[in-house]
Amino acid sequence: MLKAKKQNMHNEGFIPLSIPSIDEETIEEVAKVLRSGWLTTGSINERFERALADYMGAPLVMTTTSGTAGIHLAIVASGIEPGSEIITTPFTFVATANAIVHAGCVPVFADVDLNTLNISPKAIEDKITSKTKAIMPVHYAGVPVDMDAVYKIAASHNLRVIEDSAHAFGSSYKGKKIGSFGDIQVFSFHPIKNITTGEGGCVVFRNEQEADLFAQMRFHGINRSIWDRFKKQSGRLDYDVVCPGYKLNMSDIQSVIGLYQLKRANEMNNRRREISAKYSSAFENWDKVFVPDKALYDFTRSGHLFPVLIDLKKTSLSRDEIIARLKEHNIGSIAYYYPVHLFTYYREKFGYKLNDFPEAEDAGCRVICLPVYPDMTDDQQDFVIATFKKILKE
Ligand SMILES: Cc1ncc(COP(=O)(O)O)c(C=O)c1O
Structure with a gap:
């Protein structure tokens, strides 16, 4: 039985395209975090990342501030160099292509199949050049792309696959949850999505070095997390900066919303x-x-x-x-x-x-x-x- 509060910002009687379902328990847990004195990325974020990995059957899950940031940093962390071509669908939210551009890469579009509105594997093959380094399929509306076909193409051309899974939290392909197999998957926790953290996103990695680089890139290029340093309480500036990172870490306030959304996913x-x-x-x-x-x-x-x-x-x-x-x-x-x-x-x-x-x-x-x-x-x-x-x- 859903317990979400029915009051919302919409006019009485208006049926919105979508509205998040936030229950009272979540609101109480957010209040607890607000009273705790620790609002930024901390132990609750660690718990949320572990819970996401358990839910999806994914090896390594890294959270960030949005799906867009996740796509951008996933491209960088997977070693795809600026100037590379990434094949994706034109039938997507602009964030997919913008994030490719943010990473200094070139979005090369391939047409969709009208049966699903997902990228057509045949169209992908036609767009491959010597500069192609990755394929970025989007599981439009949560109907999975034909991933066997995509991974077959990727394997035969030595390409990475970064799945824009913003719509696919909880989707399965041939009995396997999106996130539980393949190369890299990026999810969004925007309020319209299947689970929300207010704003947020996460990336599934299978390579520890890439996940570490992602963690550094999302927090100033610093080689240790703020929570890790706080736990040690050494008081020293015991970190190094290994790259000019960004500031795209998910807070504990967002993470607690995510934890309680996940319980109801x-x-x-x-x-x-x-x-x-x-x-x-x-x-x-x-x-x-x-x-x-x-x-x-x-x-x-x-x-x-x-x-x-x-x-x-x-x-x-x-x-x-x-x-x-x-x-x-x-x-x-x-x-x-x-x-x-x-x-x-x-x-x-x-x-x-x-x-x-x-x-x-x-x-x-x-x-x-x-x-x-x-x-x-x-x-x-x-x-x-x-x-x-x-x-x-x-
Ligand atoms: C297909 C797709 N990719 C990426 C994104 C970006 O996600 P976020 O809004 O969390 O940055 C969205 C968001 O709507 C999306 O629909």
């Missing part, structure tokens, strides 16, 4: 899956929308988002008009995503243009994500389904 994800299944069956055999979750392998979704592709030939409204109509009925929805290669920076800096990635562009014109969040009630979902169907018949 299965329960919250199951509810997301239940909502997704109900949408799927409501839209089955309905020719006005296509649900892009048609992966040909066994998977469990995280239920992060529920996207549909509208058949614009079967309605008189544009996609944006449909979103506006939903809003008039107090329903939040969003067009995730506008393809990244069409943003001004990416056009101007890398020369991308319209028609470069026809599938991603087609999806970008037709996609709508409907509300999914753990505390969404059956009545709310019934209202969304009925209203959406009514609007599409106009």
Whole structure:
């Protein structure tokens, strides 16, 4: 039974695209940390990292301040040098590509498969050059990419794989949790995600040296954590600076939210899956929308988002008009995503243009994500389904 507080910032009656589920226990635990005198990265952060590793079946988990920071530092820590090309999808949040740029690398886009809106393995192969050093698939909406195909390509071209798993906390591919296998996975704990720390993220490593470098990069390039030094209480400045690091460490305030979210991760994800299944069956055999979750392998979704592709030939409204109509009925929805290669920076800096990635562009014109969040009630979902169907018949 979900115990999250129902009061929220939205107008009474508004059904948001998403809202985090924070229970009273979490709020009390945050208050305890606030009273404890230790707010920054400390023992609770250590506990959170261990709990994340246990939950995912992952060897080494390092937290940071966001998924974006996680992607950036994962690229640096894995030794991918500036100037390298990293192949990724244009159908993602801009953070994926921006983080590649932050690391001094070049985002090379490869088109998606409309069945899942995930990067197409065939399209990846076509983009490999002598400068390619990594593939960065994104498990869009929490439906996993075909990872066997991606790792096969990576192995035959000696490439690293950094999985942008921002949408995939709790997703499984062929019975294995995302995070429990492969090379490197990056998760986001933004409030819209499957679990949240307010803002935050984490990276799964399998190589201790890379994890150590990540730990140094997230904290000024210092070779020992502040908590480690505090525990020893030596009072001396007994650390060295081994690189010009950043300041991207997760606080104990964020970590305690994460610890208590993690306790409810299965329960919250199951509810997301239940909502997704109900949408799927409501839209089955309905020719006005296509649900892009048609992966040909066994998977469990995280239920992060529920996207549909509208058949614009079967309605008189544009996609944006449909979103506006939903809003008039107090329903939040969003067009995730506008393809990244069409943003001004990416056009101007890398020369991308319209028609470069026809599938991603087609999806970008037709996609709508409907509300999914753990505390969404059956009545709310019934209202969304009925209203959406009514609007599409106009
Ligand atoms: C696919 C994807 N990658 C990366 C990120 C970045 O995560 P964060 O907001 O934690 O920086 C997001 C966030 O929405 C995302 O959706």
